[in-house]
Amino acid sequence: MAAVEELSEPGELTAEEREAVQHQLFRLADDEFVVAERYTEWQVKAPTLESDLAFSNIAQDELGHARLWYDLLQDWGAEESELIWERDPSEWRHSTLVELPFDEGDWADPVLRSYLYDVAEDIQLRALQDSSYPRIRDRVGKILGEEDYHREHAANWLERLCEEDESRERVQAALDRLFPYALTLFAPTDEEVEDRIDDLGIRTEPLVTMREEWLDEVVPYLESLGLSIDDAELPEQYDVHHNQFDLPDAVGRDQSHTDDWYDLQEDFTHSYRELGRTSAERIMKDPDDE
Amino acid sequence: MIWEVFRQEKSGDYHKHCGNVHAPDREMALLFAEVQHGRRKPTNSLWVTPQKEIGEVDTEDTAFGGTTDKxxxxxxxxxxxxxxxxxxxxxxxxxxxxxxxxxxxxxxx
Known part of the structure; x- marks a missing residue:
């Protein structure tokens, strides 16, 4: 990291630095929060009690990670309620992979989705281990500590689901549907701001490189399970060096979302509004004091 | 298939039976046991073993320690x-x- 200068404390950043850090944090926080929100829909609906607990536990982990990232966004004065419960849904920056709804009983989808997501998350977190922004750097290790289980869980399930034709076909159907959305995990929030994130060393790998790494891991693995990405609605120019992937209409990162996201947001903020809340109660210590 | 789960609280302790999990094989049993039996209580190690592999002898079968003065x-x-x-x-x-x-x-x- 020698060439890059360490960034200052939150309050001392320039407007441009602050914007870059915030974009990076919203990428992370919104992904974790929304993926957990969707995972939670499987509670009491997963195939067995054991898989239910394991998946709910993963959802809890991801919510915990979202909490760590939203907490850093509060360094500039925003309250948790403003970042989550009161934020306009059109301002969220999560990838559209995590907001898509599940078909009832289609267990192959969450299994595959969590695999695609968790491999990407691992790559993205590793690119933050040497971040020039100390507040991000300091929290990465704690999160990575919980990620091995997530990937192992997803891979173990995938391997078993792909052992038989019928269940493999369901995984394949999920793959055809989800793969283009998974590519949005590496889409820019804004080209110029993402370049700044790289230039400032907030992240040590550009999005394109991370996407390439992700494809190098995910594609051969899925193929080894007898799956094929040929039928996935892939961009025409399947070239990892190409910046402009032909992504789905809704990318998420740039604040374009599917209608399903607006329904989901309406849903999870329902109680907050119904109860006339104006703030969110905190029951846990500030992560800085943990 | 049912797997019996044994939890060891800290290194050197005995593994004590703490419950079971349903799982198709050992790998999944360990994965599930980790969450089901290791997430809240102090845990250093977990064992899983197929329930059907466990042998049992109880007080109906025998008088433990014998019946005469020992x-x-x-x-x-x-x-x-x-x-x-x-x-x-x-x-x-x-x-x-x-x-x-x-x-x-x-x-x-």
């Missing part, structure tokens, strides 16, 4: 003269175990 098995039976401190310590442990065993037999009958 007091020769207990150190305090040999209490003829003052014992060395190590022996006394061991004796007191055995006396406690003996009391517990008797209490159990009385409680059970």
């Amino acid at each position: 007091s020769y098995r207990w150190a305090m039976t040999y209490n003829f003269e003052a014992a060395a401190s190590e022996v006394e310590e061991s004796e007191s442990e055995q006396a406690t175990a003996d009391r517990e065993r008797k209490a159990q037999i009385e409680g059970g009958s």
Whole structure:
């Protein structure tokens, strides 16, 4: 990291630095929060009690990670309620992979989705281990500590689901549907701001490189399970060096979302509004004091 | 398939039975046990074993420890003269175990 200068404390950043850090944090926080929100829909609906607990536990982990990232966004004065419960849904920056709804009983989808997501998350977190922004750097290790289980869980399930034709076909159907959305995990929030994130060393790998790494891991693995990405609605120019992937209409990162996201947001903020809340109660210590 | 789960709280402790999980194989059983039995209580290690591989013998099958006088098995039976401190310590442990065993037999009958 020698060439890059360490960034200052939150309050001392320039407007441009602050914007870059915030974009990076919203990428992370919104992904974790929304993926957990969707995972939670499987509670009491997963195939067995054991898989239910394991998946709910993963959802809890991801919510915990979202909490760590939203907490850093509060360094500039925003309250948790403003970042989550009161934020306009059109301002969220999560990838559209995590907001898509599940078909009832289609267990192959969450299994595959969590695999695609968790491999990407691992790559993205590793690119933050040497971040020039100390507040991000300091929290990465704690999160990575919980990620091995997530990937192992997803891979173990995938391997078993792909052992038989019928269940493999369901995984394949999920793959055809989800793969283009998974590519949005590496889409820019804004080209110029993402370049700044790289230039400032907030992240040590550009999005394109991370996407390439992700494809190098995910594609051969899925193929080894007898799956094929040929039928996935892939961009025409399947070239990892190409910046402009032909992504789905809704990318998420740039604040374009599917209608399903607006329904989901309406849903999870329902109680907050119904109860006339104006703030969110905190029951846990500030992560800085943990 | 049911897997019995044994939890060890800290290194060096015995693994104690803590419940079970349903899983198709050992790898999944460990994955599930980790969350189901290791997420809230202090855990250093977990074992899983197929329930059908566990053998059992119980009080219906046998009288544990026999039915005749076997007091020769207990150190305090040999209490003829003052014992060395190590022996006394061991004796007191055995006396406690003996009391517990008797209490159990009385409680059970």
